Amino acid sequence: MTLTNFLFYVLFLTNISIASANDSILYIGDSQSAGHLGPIIHSYLKEKNPNQNIKLFGISSSSPRHWADNIDSKNGSWLCSKKGRFNDQFNISLEDKICKGEPTHSAFHYLNKDRPDYVIFQFLGNSIGFNENFINKKIKTLLAELKNQNCLFITSPPYYADLEDRNLIRLKTESFFIKAIGSRCEIVRGMTRTNMDKFSTRREYYGADKVHLTKLGADTFFQQIKLKLP
Numbered sequence: 001m002t003l004t005n006f007l008f009y010v011l012f013l014t015n016i017s018i019a020s021a022n023d024s025i026l027y028i029g030d031s032q033s034a035g036h037l038g039p040i041i042h043s044y045l046k047e048k049n050p051n052q053n054i055k056l057f058g059i060s061s062s063s064p065r066h067w068a069d070n071i072d073s074k075n076g077s078w079l080c081s082k083k084g085r086f087n088d089q090f091n092i093s094l095e096d097k098i099c100k101g102e103p104t105h106s107a108f109h110y111l112n113k114d115r116p117d118y119v120i121f122q123f124l125g126n127s128i129g130f131n132e133n134f135i136n137k138k139i140k141t142l143l144a145e146l147k148n149q150n151c152l153f154i155t156s157p158p159y160y161a162d163l164e165d166r167n168l169i170r171l172k173t174e175s176f177f178i179k180a181i182g183s184r185c186e187i188v189r190g191m192t193r194t195n196m197d198k199f200s201t202r203r204e205y206y207g208a209d210k211v212h213l214t215k216l217g218a219d220t221f222f223q224q225i226k227l228k229l230p
Helices: 003-022 037-048 064-068 074-080 107-111 132-143 164-181 193-197 215-228
Strands: 024-029 053-058 083-086 089-093 118-123 150-155 186-188
Touching (some): 024 037, 024 107, 037 215, 064 074, 064 107, 164 186, 186 215
Parallel strands (some): 024 053, 024 118, 118 150, 150 186
Antiparallel strands (some): 053 083
């Protein structure tokens, strides 16, 4: 083996070692992920990616604006003060896990500092009522943190059918999300016509508030999205 080939071989092995050490999946979401959906997805990711570092965070009422805004802002401070899900742990303080970066950077910037190979977002409902420009700005800020990383964006499923007016607003908000995300991430839509017509008519899929998924509802939604998960 020539010296050039030997050096190339060493460099090749070094790069494999570095890539293997950094293999990871980062998932952030809202109350659906903090609730029944989170542990189902976490269990699946662990099973399918046993050699990767899985980090799943779910915080109720959170949205792209909370994760994208600086830690020292109103939205960032709110996020840092919340309890939520981390992998299979539930209702624990998350400040030490998501907000130890510079105050002028976002919680997502801190979580993304090691450049996980695959980043998954799950949001929608907590952005209802905000205009298209605002939503576009927050999502663009969030996605601008990504470098050469794979990305999946999951929009949440509809509310129960008798919340029809809220579902129409939710559908419009999803269109803002899709436009803002563009081609940067693969998108899995929760607000498809199929889900609007069929999923939302099953009362057993929803808790008492007709918004949050029961374990059965979460599992049903998971079956719709799992083929897109890494």
